[in-house]
Amino acid sequence: MEFYIQQVLNALQVGSVYALIALGYTMVYGILTMINFAHGDIFMVSTYLAFFFSTFFLAVFSNASPLLVFVSTLLVAMFGTALLAVLIERVAYKPLRTAPRISAVITALGVGLFLENFMVAFKPVGPAPRFLPPLIPQINYTFGGVTVSSIQIVIIVVSALVMFLLDTIVRRTMVGMAMRAISWDKFTAPLMGIPVDRVISLTFALGASIAAVGGTLYGMAYTIDPYMGIRIGWWAFISAVVGGIGNIRGAMLGGFILGFVEIFTPVFLPSTYRDFVAFSLLLLLLIFRPTGILGRPVAQKV
Amino acid sequence: MTLLQIRSLTHWFGGLRAVHDFNLDLLPGELVAIIGPNGAGKTTIFNLITGVYVPSQGEIRFEGQSLIGLQPHEIISLGIARTFQNIRLFKELSVLDNVRIAHYARTHYSIWEALLRLPRFGQEEQRVRYEALELLDIFGLADLAEVPAKSLPYGQQRRLEMARALAIAPKLLLLDEPAAGMNPAEIDQLMDTIRWIRAEFRLTILLIEHQMRVVMNIAERIKVLDFGQTIAEGTPQEVQRNPRVIEAYLGEETIL
Numbered sequence: 316m317e318f319y320i321q322q323v324l325n326a327l328q329v330g331s332v333y334a335l336i337a338l339g340y341t342m343v344y345g346i347l348t349m350i351n352f353a354h355g356d357i358f359m360v361s362t363y364l365a366f367f368f369s370t371f372f373l374a375v376f377s378n379a380s381p382l383l384v385f386v387s388t389l390l391v392a393m394f395g396t397a398l399l400a401v402l403i404e405r406v407a408y409k410p411l412r413t414a415p416r417i418s419a420v421i422t423a424l425g426v427g428l429f430l431e432n433f434m435v436a437f438k439p440v441g442p443a444p445r446f447l448p449p450l451i452p453q454i455n456y457t458f459g460g461v462t463v464s465s466i467q468i469v470i471i472v473v474s475a476l477v478m479f480l481l482d483t484i485v486r487r488t489m490v491g492m493a494m495r496a497i498s499w500d501k502f503t504a505p506l507m508g509i510p511v512d513r514v515i516s517l518t519f520a521l522g523a524s525i526a527a528v529g530g531t532l533y534g535m536a537y538t539i540d541p542y543m544g545i546r547i548g549w550w551a552f553i554s555a556v557v558g559g560i561g562n563i564r565g566a567m568l569g570g571f572i573l574g575f576v577e578i579f580t581p582v583f584l585p586s587t588y589r590d591f592v593a594f595s596l597l598l599l600l601l602i603f604r605p606t607g608i609l610g611r612p613v614a615q616k617v
Numbered sequence: 618m619t620l621l622q623i624r625s626l627t628h629w630f631g632g633l634r635a636v637h638d639f640n641l642d643l644l645p646g647e648l649v650a651i652i653g654p655n656g657a658g659k660t661t662i663f664n665l666i667t668g669v670y671v672p673s674q675g676e677i678r679f680e681g682q683s684l685i686g687l688q689p690h691e692i693i694s695l696g697i698a699r700t701f702q703n704i705r706l707f708k709e710l711s712v713l714d715n716v717r718i719a720h721y722a723r724t725h726y727s728i729w730e731a732l733l734r735l736p737r738f739g740q741e742e743q744r745v746r747y748e749a750l751e752l753l754d755i756f757g758l759a760d761l762a763e764v765p766a767k768s769l770p771y772g773q774q775r776r777l778e779m780a781r782a783l784a785i786a787p788k789l790l791l792l793d794e795p796a797a798g799m800n801p802a803e804i805d806q807l808m809d810t811i812r813w814i815r816a817e818f819r820l821t822i823l824l825i826e827h828q829m830r831v832v833m834n835i836a837e838r839i840k841v842l843d844f845g846q847t848i849a850e851g852t853p854q855e856v857q858r859n860p861r862v863i864e865a866y867l868g869e870e871t872i873l
Binding site for chain 2: 480483484487488489490492493495496499500502503505506507508509510511512517
């Protein structure tokens with residue numbers, strides 16, 4: 316029993332990160348019906364931003380409080396990653412907004428490859444895996460055989476908070492409503508006074524800064540390397556599709572489902588089957604419920 | 618002072634000249650109609666005014682400011698609103714949200730204020746909601762505020778479009794065939810509504826319409842377009858008697 320509770324906690328931890336990244340895929344898809352395949356690599360860049368800033372910050376202020384270090388690292392990573400995503404949108408995607416969707420998708424793949432290889436070639440990063448310096452003290456709490464680390468708690472709580480805030484923005488604010496309006500009718504939205512370009516930039520900025528929260532949290536628990544965005548990006552993308560791409564709550568749900576797949580596959584099958592299980596899930600869903608779990612089926616026009 | 622001034626407006630779509638040398642001076646409070654056969658370039662003029670297209674030539678000034686090169690949302694926030702010939706509501710959004718979204722340019726709170734639930738967020742959202750419901754009430758849609766716009770019958774969708782346009786708080790309202798698809802009783806009601814909102818919101822209105830009864834009854838001046846060219850203009854009476862108009866548009870027989 317303790318074993319399973321332990322695994323559920325681990326699944327929530329991994330699932331939180333997938334959910335945070337999946338939100339970026341789903342938001343961009345929601346507004347532009349485009350899959351931003353560079354998003355996994357944008358996530359990767361965010362972990363490096365967190366790595367460099369926290370290293371720098373700890374070197375300069377060696378006795379700063381852990382909370383201050385953590386929060387400032389998080390904010391810098393969020394801001395830097397948002398800037399990167401807005402820049403990518405302006406330079407690479409915006410000129411293709413009226414081009415066929417496939418052009419933008421191929422461009423996104425290209426941007427992803429660029430980010431990976433740039434990071435490998437960029438001397439201060441390089442191909443070797445790295446660890447973030449400890450941002451918060453690791454303390455393990457044991458409750459009757461189940462161990463929870465402070466990092467695990469931070470990951471789960473911070474992710475939940477960020478998801479709640481995003482949900483508020485999208486559901487309760489004018490900007491959230493503008494995002495939905497643009498996704499349904501790009502012609503009419505500006506004629507109702509909505510600054511479409513600005514709202515699209517904001518969508519990219521939000522998606523990227525949420526991925527940066529995931530990136531910073533991920534870097535606190537695992538090693539980072541320039542190719543990490545590929546696998547994690549794919550898993551987050553599958554999360555978004557499983558939950559229903561374009562649907563914010565679907566991306567959250569999908570992230571946790573994939574977290575459970577990742578943690579529980581090795582319980583029942585050899586651990587090398589993880590990707591097999593994840594992609595099988597994607598394929599089954601695409602066959603039987605292509606709109607995902609929470610996505611509304613598209614009514615067929617006759 | 619003229620509210621809207623259009624000078625030698627010309628627009629080409631590839632080799633097709635959709636609008637040719639169009640001129641208009643719209644005084645505050647006026648109601649001017651543009652009529653003409655299908656494809657005469659009427660909706661193109663609306664699209665040029667609202668920045669959907671950048672004109673090939675010519676000048677458009679609103680309250681003295683040139684609109685050429687401005688983005689549609691910038692033009693809208695100067696106080697120009699429009700409705701569409703083929704209703705373009707946000708079908709999946711609720712009736713209320715369709716009107717709320719048109720307040721976008723006039724809503725003043727940042728994301729941070731929303732996230733931190735600062736007072737201005739609540740106040741602004743409440744103001745927008747109140748104003749939107751008031752508009753829905755005027756158009757008899759308040760009871761339907763929460764239903765998706767797509768579930769409204771046609772006539773109510775037309776009214777919702779007008780409510781949404783008014784939510785922009787325009788000085789100039791561009792109505793693109795508001796009577797399309799309406800029966801005579803609905804058209805009577807529409808004319809009353811247009812007269813009423815014009816007085817109530819002190820609007821200047823530019824109207825595209827096919828229904829001669831509407832144009833002849835509510836417009837003070839009419840411009841007649843054919844193949845992008847202005848072939849006549851004047852009061853409804855003058856236009857009705859103009860032989861070029863009768864030939865090009867109204868047919869051989871007189872109407873009314």
